[in-house]
Amino acid sequence: MSDDNTIICRCEDITLREIREQIAQGKHTSEEIKRACRTGMGPCQGRTCGPLIASEIAKATGKSIADIPLAKVRPSTGPIKMAALLGGEKHD
Amino acid sequence: MINAADVVVIGGGVVGCSTAYNLAKLGAGKVALLEKSYLASGATGRCGAGMRMQWGSETNCLLSRESVKMLSNLAERLDVDVDIEFTQNGYLLLAYNKKMEDQFKKNLIVQKSLGIPARWVSPEESKEIAPILSTKGLIGATYCAEDGHCNPFKVTEAYAQAARKLNVEIYTETEVQGIVTKNGKIVAVRTSKGDIQTDTVVNAAGGYAKTVGRMAGIDLPIFPERHEILVTEPVEPLLGPMVMSFFHNLYCQQSPHGSFIMGIGHPNEPEGYDIRSSWQFLCDMAERVVEILPPLAGLNVVRQWAGLYDMCPDRTPILGNSPQLSRFFTAAGFSGHGFMISPITGQLMAEMVLGKPTAFPIHMFDAGRFERGELFVEPSVV
Numbered sequence: 001m002s003d004d005n006t007i008i009c010r011c012e013d014i015t016l017r018e019i020r021e022q023i024a025q026g027k028h029t030s031e032e033i034k035r036a037c038r039t040g041m042g043p044c045q046g047r048t049c050g051p052l053i054a055s056e057i058a059k060a061t062g063k064s065i066a067d068i069p070l071a072k073v074r075p076s077t078g079p080i081k082m083a084a085l086l087g088g089e090k091h092d
Numbered sequence: 093m094i095n096a097a098d099v100v101v102i103g104g105g106v107v108g109c110s111t112a113y114n115l116a117k118l119g120a121g122k123v124a125l126l127e128k129s130y131l132a133s134g135a136t137g138r139c140g141a142g143m144r145m146q147w148g149s150e151t152n153c154l155l156s157r158e159s160v161k162m163l164s165n166l167a168e169r170l171d172v173d174v175d176i177e178f179t180q181n182g183y184l185l186l187a188y189n190k191k192m193e194d195q196f197k198k199n200l201i202v203q204k205s206l207g208i209p210a211r212w213v214s215p216e217e218s219k220e221i222a223p224i225l226s227t228k229g230l231i232g233a234t235y236c237a238e239d240g241h242c243n244p245f246k247v248t249e250a251y252a253q254a255a256r257k258l259n260v261e262i263y264t265e266t267e268v269q270g271i272v273t274k275n276g277k278i279v280a281v282r283t284s285k286g287d288i289q290t291d292t293v294v295n296a297a298g299g300y301a302k303t304v305g306r307m308a309g310i311d312l313p314i315f316p317e318r319h320e321i322l323v324t325e326p327v328e329p330l331l332g333p334m335v336m337s338f339f340h341n342l343y344c345q346q347s348p349h350g351s352f353i354m355g356i357g358h359p360n361e362p363e364g365y366d367i368r369s370s371w372q373f374l375c376d377m378a379e380r381v382v383e384i385l386p387p388l389a390g391l392n393v394v395r396q397w398a399g400l401y402d403m404c405p406d407r408t409p410i411l412g413n414s415p416q417l418s419r420f421f422t423a424a425g426f427s428g429h430g431f432m433i434s435p436i437t438g439q440l441m442a443e444m445v446l447g448k449p450t451a452f453p454i455h456m457f458d459a460g461r462f463e464r465g466e467l468f469v470e471p472s473v474v
Binding site for chain 1: 369
């Protein structure tokens with residue numbers, strides 16, 4: 001990909017240019033980039049942008065992509081409505 | 093890595109970064125900051141991102157009032173180009189029984205005497221301030237319109253950038269493994285990347301402050317405690333203030349981004365370094381928050397996580413020199429309210445390290461208070 005305006009994180013509208021800027025500022029892990037510009041914080045939790053960002057970091061640092069960990073996967077697996085969590089076993 | 097420094101700060105959270113910056117600014121010489129992971133990877137980056145001035149003790153009111161003042165123009169103060177997302181949409185502290193009402197009204201007297209614009213509001217007024225609030229069982233609340241929100245990652249980044257400009261050496265992915273002492277004095281800090289000779293250490297390691305203390309042979313009464321938190325999808329603005337209930341033991345705020353951030357304190361949480369998320373929290377949180385803010389039932393939760401409070405027995409931080417080891421300073425034990433007082437804390441720590449008079453009286457935060465039995469209890473903590 002060469003177009004800097006390409007959207008990498010679709011949930012949070014983060015472009016390739018923004019990610020490259022973060023890497024240029026010395027943020028060389030997925031976790032740091034996430035906290036600096038919200039990549040992977042949206043409803044899909046980084047399923048699309050995670051590997052793309054890792055590959056950008058690998059390219060910039062000359063490391064193998066296998067050596068760039070993805071950001072930690074946090075629960076829940078998918079978005080879940082608060083209402084779906086109410087009641088539960090207490091009201092069975 | 094440099095092999096000698098005038099001061100070594102341990103911990104790359106907001107308190108460590110603020111302290112390192114202030115040390116350099118006040119002329120401490122060469123300052124090194126060590127962080128075992130990345131900046132704001134611990135409690136700072138996991139916190140609820142609120143800042144409030146509504147405290148019960150005069151000292152906490154003073155420190156938070158000063159910090160809010162500093163945060164209101166932090167980027168200019170530090171001369172950096174970082175948007176810290178400072179917003180003042182207030183804090184609404186809910187009272188559900190007479191005991192809370194009495195405590196809040198006592199707190200208001202302290203707050204008013206210090207010029208903090210907090211006031212008692214009726215359930216009806218609470219509803220005007222926060223239209224999605226359920227007033228069921230509510231007897232009133234206190235409201236301070238100048239409390240608010242800040243992005244902890246950005247505040248840390250702002251301090252780190254400002255510190256680097258003043259030639260502070262910041263080493264991330266660098267773990268402290270030991271503190272070498274000789275004849276009751278610090279000689280070096282041992283790290284995963286080599287030794288740094290120094291005679292002065294600031295322990296700003298948050299939940300790990302006790303571990304760092306032990307490296308120097310000091311037993312700090314600070315212990316780690318997991319606190320869980322979650323965030324929803326972003327939606328249009330629905331809620332201005334941070335809503336806090338000591339009765340439900342919860343806080344909930346809509347961030348400028350549009351997502352709701354909320355957490356609860358669990359009374360039986362054991363001491364420990366566990367920061368895994370639990371489904372019990374998810375269910376508990378949903379149930380309690382929907383009781384207070386019913387429309388949130390329709391929102392999607394997108395992520396949950398946890399972090400460590402660095403707890404002190406009296407829920408008040410230790411800020412000061414160790415009685416056992418000269419020039420071993422601690423800035424930890426914030427018990428869940430470190431981020432919001434970090435701007436002034438960094439300044440006070442730097443003043444103390446350099447032997448200057450501190451801008452505010454902070455003798456009550458002395459590490460020796462536990463042995464003397466002079467606890468300093470803050471009544472208003474979730």
